[in-house]
Amino acid sequence: MVGLEDWGWDERWAAQFAAGPGCGLLPARVIEEQRGLYQVVTAAGERSARIPGKVRRGAGGPAGLPAVGDWLAAQTVDGESVLTVRRVLPRRSTLSRKASGEGLWEQVIASNLDAVFVMTALNADFNARRLERFLTVSRESGAQTVILLNKLDACPEPEPFLVEARAIAAGTPIITLSAKTGRGLEALAEWLQPGRTVGCIGASGVGKSTLVNRLLGSQLLRTAETRAKDERGRHTTTHRQLFLLPGGGMLLDTPGMREMRFWDVEQGLKQTxxxxxxxxxxxxxxxxxxxxxxxxxxxxxxxxxxxxxxxxxxxxxxxxxxxxxxxxxxxxxxxxxxxxx
Ligand SMILES: Nc1nc2c(ncn2[C@@H]2O[C@H](COP(=O)(O)OP(=O)(O)OP(=O)(O)O)[C@@H](O)[C@H]2O)c(=O)[nH]1
Ligand SMILES: [Zn+2]
CATH class of the missing domain: 1.10.40.50 (Probable gtpase engc; domain 3)
Known part of the structure; x- marks a missing residue:
C-alpha cells in the first residue's frame, strides 16, 4: 500500500499543513497537470483536483498556481469525486523558467524537488554551453544538481566528454550511464531514495523519458495500460508528470521542453x-x-x-x-x- 510518505510527506510538511486553516482539508501532492485540472495523490489514492476561481485570482500570476510537485491543502466536496484546491503549501524548491511566448511570466516547471538530474547525451549533441544553461536553472531551484551523461552504450570514447563536463561542473557529481541498457543506473540510487523527489531536465532527445521508463521497470505494463502509449508500449507523456519508482523515490519527466529561457537566475549563475x-x-x-x-x-x-x-x-x-x-x-x-x- 502506497502511503503519503512514499510521495515525500514528512513532519515538516505536516507542520506546515497544520499551521494553516485545515478544517476538513486533506494533504495532496500534484503529480500531473493538464489544462487546469490537476492529478493529485492523497492518503486515499489518486484523485483529480480543480482550482476554484477565488484561489486562482488570489494566486497573483501563473507561478502562484499549483505546479507539479506542490503539496496542497485540498477539500472534498460532498458527492463530488474531484477535490477542490484550497491552498499551496510554501515551496521548498522551485524549478522555474520564463514561460514561452512573449509575455513576462514565470512558469514553475516543478516544485519541491530534492535533486535535479541535468541530462545530456554523449554524442555530437553534447554542448557545454547548453549544459551551462540547464545547470544554471537547476542551481537556481535550490535542489541538488547532478549531471547525467547518457547514451554511454553508443559512445566508444566518453573521456573527452567527461573532461569537458568536469571543466564546467563546479564539483557537481557527474554520472555516465545508458538509460537504454541500464548500465550505470545503480549510481542514481544515492538520489532516488524513498520519499525523495528528483526532476530530470535536458534538451529534447537526450533520453529523459527512456530513463523514466527504465526505472519504472516492472511497473511499465501498468503504466502502458493506464497512460497514453505509443506502439512500443512506452509511456509517452507530452506533459510533465511525477512517477513513483518501484525502488522508491519519485522521478519527474519533463518532455518536449523546447527552450529553457531564464527567469531569475542570479544565484544559479553565481554557482555555475x-x-x-x-x-x-x-x-x-x-x-x-x-x-x-x-x-x-x-x-x-x-x-x-x-x-x-x-x-x-x-x-x-x-x-x-x-x-x-x-x-x-x-x-x-x-x-x-x-x-x-
Ligand atoms: N543509444 C542510446 N539511445 C538512447 C538512450 N537513451 C535514449 N535513447 C534514444 O534517444 C531517443 C530520445 O529518447 P527520449 O527518452 O525520448 O528523449 P527525451 O529526453 O525524453 O526527449 P523529449 O521527450 O523530446 O524531451 C530515443 O530514440 C531513445 O531510444 C541510451 O542510453 N542509449
Ligand atoms: Zn571584471
Whole structure:
C-alpha cells in the first residue's frame, strides 16, 4: 500500500499543513497537470483536483498556481469525486523558467524537488554551453544538481566528454550511464531514495523519458495500460508528470521542453560560474561586468590562459539574458505598484 510518505510527506510538511486553516482539508501532492485540472495523490489514492476561481485570482500570476510537485491543502466536496484546491503549501524548491511566448511570466516547471538530474547525451549533441544553461536553472531551484551523461552504450570514447563536463561542473557529481541498457543506473540510487523527489531536465532527445521508463521497470505494463502509449508500449507523456519508482523515490519527466529561457537566475549563475564570481572582487570596479572595463581581473585571467575564453563568453551571454529579464521584471513590478496607487 502506497502511503503519503512514499510521495515525500514528512513532519515538516505536516507542520506546515497544520499551521494553516485545515478544517476538513486533506494533504495532496500534484503529480500531473493538464489544462487546469490537476492529478493529485492523497492518503486515499489518486484523485483529480480543480482550482476554484477565488484561489486562482488570489494566486497573483501563473507561478502562484499549483505546479507539479506542490503539496496542497485540498477539500472534498460532498458527492463530488474531484477535490477542490484550497491552498499551496510554501515551496521548498522551485524549478522555474520564463514561460514561452512573449509575455513576462514565470512558469514553475516543478516544485519541491530534492535533486535535479541535468541530462545530456554523449554524442555530437553534447554542448557545454547548453549544459551551462540547464545547470544554471537547476542551481537556481535550490535542489541538488547532478549531471547525467547518457547514451554511454553508443559512445566508444566518453573521456573527452567527461573532461569537458568536469571543466564546467563546479564539483557537481557527474554520472555516465545508458538509460537504454541500464548500465550505470545503480549510481542514481544515492538520489532516488524513498520519499525523495528528483526532476530530470535536458534538451529534447537526450533520453529523459527512456530513463523514466527504465526505472519504472516492472511497473511499465501498468503504466502502458493506464497512460497514453505509443506502439512500443512506452509511456509517452507530452506533459510533465511525477512517477513513483518501484525502488522508491519519485522521478519527474519533463518532455518536449523546447527552450529553457531564464527567469531569475542570479544565484544559479553565481554557482555555475563560481570561478568568475571568485575573480570579481579583484576587478578594479566593484560593479565590473567583465566586458569592456579596464582593470578587469576576469579578462586578465582569460588573457593569461587561466580561464577559458568560451567560459567567459558563455557567462556574458547568460548574464546578459538574466539581467535583461530582471530589468523587465522590475519595470513590471514598478508599473503594478503605480497602478495600485
Ligand atoms: N543509444 C542510446 N539511445 C538512447 C538512450 N537513451 C535514449 N535513447 C534514444 O534517444 C531517443 C530520445 O529518447 P527520449 O527518452 O525520448 O528523449 P527525451 O529526453 O525524453 O526527449 P523529449 O521527450 O523530446 O524531451 C530515443 O530514440 C531513445 O531510444 C541510451 O542510453 N542509449
Ligand atoms: Zn571584471
Amino acid at each position: 560560474f563560481e570561478e568568475i564570481d571568485a575573480l570579481a572582487p579583484f576587478c578594479r570596479f566593484k560593479d565590473c561586468r567583465h566586458d569592456a572595463e579596464p582593470g578587469c581581473a576576469v579578462k586578465a585571467a582569460v588573457k593569461e590562459g587561466r580561464l577559458a575564453r568560451a567560459r567567459l563568453e558563455s557567462w556574458l551571454k547568460l548574464k546578459g539574458e538574466s539581467q535583461k529579464r530582471r530589468k523587465a521584471l522590475e519595470k513590471a513590478r514598478y508599473r503594478r505598484r503605480g497602478a495600485k496607487r
